[in-house]
Amino acid sequence: MPLSSRDLLDQARAEIPEVDVSQLRDTIQREPQHVVLDIREADEVAQGLIPEALHIPRGFLEFRVETMLPDRTRPITIYCAGGVRSLLAAITLRAMGYRDVRSLKGGFGAWKDQGLPFRMPRSMTAEQKERYSRHFLLDEVGEEGQAKLLDAKVLLIGAGGLGAPVAYYLAAAGVGTIGLVDFDRVERSNLQRQIFHSEDRIGMLKTESAAIALKALNPEVNVIEHNVHLEGGNAAAIFEQYDIIANGCDNFPTRYLANDMAVFLGKPMVDGGIFRFEGQVTTMIPGQSPCYRCRYPQPPPPAEAPSCAEAGVLGVLPGLVGTVQATEVIKLVLGVGESLSGRLLHVDALSMEFREFRLRRDPECPVCGEHPSITEPIDYEGFCINPNLVAPSAQLVGLASLG
Numbered sequence: 001m002p003l004s005s006r007d008l009l010d011q012a013r014a015e016i017p018e019v020d021v022s023q024l025r026d027t028i029q030r031e032p033q034h035v036v037l038d039i040r041e042a043d044e045v046a047q048g049l050i051p052e053a054l055h056i057p058r059g060f061l062e063f064r065v066e067t068m069l070p071d072r073t074r075p076i077t078i079y080c081a082g083g084v085r086s087l088l089a090a091i092t093l094r095a096m097g098y099r100d101v102r103s104l105k106g107g108f109g110a111w112k113d114q115g116l117p118f119r120m121p122r123s124m125t126a127e128q129k130e131r132y133s134r135h136f137l138l139d140e141v142g143e144e145g146q147a148k149l150l151d152a153k154v155l156l157i158g159a160g161g162l163g164a165p166v167a168y169y170l171a172a173a174g175v176g177t178i179g180l181v182d183f184d185r186v187e188r189s190n191l192q193r194q195i196f197h198s199e200d201r202i203g204m205l206k207t208e209s210a211a212i213a214l215k216a217l218n219p220e221v222n223v224i225e226h227n228v229h230l231e232g233g234n235a236a237a238i239f240e241q242y243d244i245i246a247n248g249c250d251n252f253p254t255r256y257l258a259n260d261m262a263v264f265l266g267k268p269m270v271d272g273g274i275f276r277f278e279g280q281v282t283t284m285i286p287g288q289s290p291c292y293r294c295r296y297p298q299p300p301p302p303a304e305a306p307s308c309a310e311a312g313v314l315g316v317l318p319g320l321v322g323t324v325q326a327t328e329v330i331k332l333v334l335g336v337g338e339s340l341s342g343r344l345l346h347v348d349a350l351s352m353e354f355r356e357f358r359l360r361r362d363p364e365c366p367v368c369g370e371h372p373s374i375t376e377p378i379d380y381e382g383f384c385i386n387p388n389l390v391a392p393s394a395q396l397v398g399l400a401s402l403g
Contacts, residue, residue, distance in 0.1 A: 012088055172217060
């Protein structure tokens, strides 16, 4: 004979530990890896939820939990409105192999009655629900993830070959604020690969042309134009406005400057590069992964590093590399998946081969190492022309060791 609801509840209370509000509050502060799982329905969550909570409606728990919480050893506290459904849900998780599961006594009602902080979920408009409907179907995104994208601020260095596909897909995904740094104007030779410019916008500032294209794709995206040459004097003020940097510049002075400023300010950066038929992408998270200088302490001589204007580039290649960059940015915003941090993805378009290289931090790196010798912007033009130059001022101390 199947157990009655009362019997199931009694069984759950006998098997599942219950914690009160104060215990959960202390656990959240003490154990960052502890998962707080909200299993209420969407109309209940609209009244607020515990700030750290992950939301999976009870009706989808068995289908989504393994994707969203693959580690069955992580401790989990489940809550509902009053503490009953969470007990029964905990029994289900136990049966699925989750080892450390408990229930919040009194549920969200008890949390709220104690005057503890809670957050209100972002309310999506009807247009947003339609536009991002395919994201809502993904367990790893959903409405909460889409809200993160809408609140995100991403800076793109370069409104050209790589900047175009990165910006297009970030705008399409609903990244709320996209900054573009470029001081160049659209030329006909750009149109072979820089896909958000057009024939009728030749001569227009690239940032202005890009903004027109992005707003046409997604009118609610806030596009900020930085029509300047990125340099040591303005980089910090620009970078500070954004959460993540996507680098698609085409010259070494800017590449080293972007790297250094990202490290100085602790900003994650997704770095992409292209040359003829080859491209590469990596993600740099300050304090966790190697920076650009760990790989390339000094730039190559100018004669050995021709630009795309000198060596050429396959027009479709930036789309391939830029799409990977956009994917990396979105994963960083959502906090899902495994980024290219500590890895370099190399693509050879001629053979269509993708290779991955593991990267290591250099403890002697002058920017992100244990004892950095470069802690503020330097003369990047001078450094890239002659990386062995002897520094004439305190601002350049430490560069001689890079030779």
